[in-house]
Amino acid sequence: MGKEHALVICNHRSDIDWLVGWVVAQRKGCLGSTLAIIKKEAKHLPFIGWSMWFSEYVFLERRWNKDEQTLKSGFKRLVDFPMPFWLALYVEGTRFTEAKLLAAQEYALSRGLPIPRNVLIPRTKGFVSAVNNMRSFVPAIYDCTVAVPKSQPPPTMVRMFRGQPSVVNVEIRRHSMEELPKTADGIAQWCKDVFVTKDALLEKYLSRDTFGLQERQDIGRPKKSLFVVVSWSCLLIFILVKLFQWTSILASWAAIAFSAFFLLLVVGVMQILIQSSESEHSTPLKITPHQDPTTERLLPISVKTLTTS
Known part of the structure; x- marks a missing residue:
């Protein structure tokens, strides 16, 4: 991993x-060199969204007549990418919530599809x-496949700002691009089958608190990360x-006013980031009897199990 170009698909948990x-x-x-295909609104988020924009992430408007060309242009830019990249797609189209799961289950039941329990029905048009x-x-x-142990609280932006650790297990399976069918319908069905398998894998994980017999690999924390954090911390403290x-140097009231404004700005930015990250504020899954989510717009190896904390 990290030595080749890769298309990354994942459940959005x-x-x-x-x-x-x-x-x-x-x-x-x-x-x-990690990129993603995400909704256009994300690039307006303070700092994080701006960094995504500078990194040339692909931003979608959720209208296929426009997004189709946006995707093609984004893929074309990657042909001569100078280093190995990962391009991430969340093909479920939105973050997982119980309400969205219920809507997906009702749709699957009405169409005779496998009823999901731990994932949503993938939208395959962007993946194709x-x-x-x-x-x-x-x-x-x-x-x-991302999963959180039952004994651990789910990771959130609030916990991160509070300095509280989170445990996340990630299983990664490598598929050769050559394995995929050549037709659009075949590729779409392959994606659906992957999520049926993913759903079963998560069901086993919830009952056993492990992905299976594969040896778990702790990816650790490289020393380079500590150096980067310390360097940026020193720079910010100096500033x-x-x-x-x-x-x-200014009058005391001016200094107080400036400090108060700066504090309010920091609090405001943190509040925006927290609200934008919450599942309740994510895009609702809209499914009607005449709408097939597997063809709707995309929003944004060996088996390895990784643990991050």
Whole structure:
């Protein structure tokens, strides 16, 4: 992992799955070349969304007549990408909640499809486009399954800001791109079958608190990460010290007002990030009797089990 181009698909379980993906990518040495296909609104999030925009993530408007060309242009830019990249797609189209699961189960029951218990029904149109456009230069698909132990609280942005650790288990299966069918219908069915298998895997995980007999690998924390954190912390502390030294030159009321404004700005940014990460604020899954979610717009190996904390 980290030595080849890969298309990454994953169940969208927690509020900060994107951060789990970043952690895995960073510890495999390809964080700088990790990309994703996500909804357009995400690029307006302070700092995190801006970094995604600068990293040339693919942003969708959720209208296929526009998104189809956006996807093709995004895939075309990756043909000559200078280093191994991961391109992440959450093909369920939205984050998992009990309400969305109920809607997916009702739809599956009405259509005679396998009834999901731990995942949503994948929307395959974007996945089919990705495979058709990148088959020639992306050799692998990483099928990731994210699960949280029953004894552990789900990871959230709030816990992260509070400095509380979270335990997440990730199973990654590598599929060769050559294994996939050549037709659009075949590719779509392959994706659906993967999520049926993923649902069964999660059902076993919930009963055993483990993915199976595979040896679990703790991906650890490289020393380079500690160096980066310490360096940025020192830089930020230096900037804050200089900032307060500058404000002390001003009149006392001006200094107090500036400090209060800065504090409110920090609190506001944190609140925006927290609210945007909560599953309750994610895009609702809209399914009507005449609408097949497996063809709707995309929102945004050996088996290895990884643990992050």
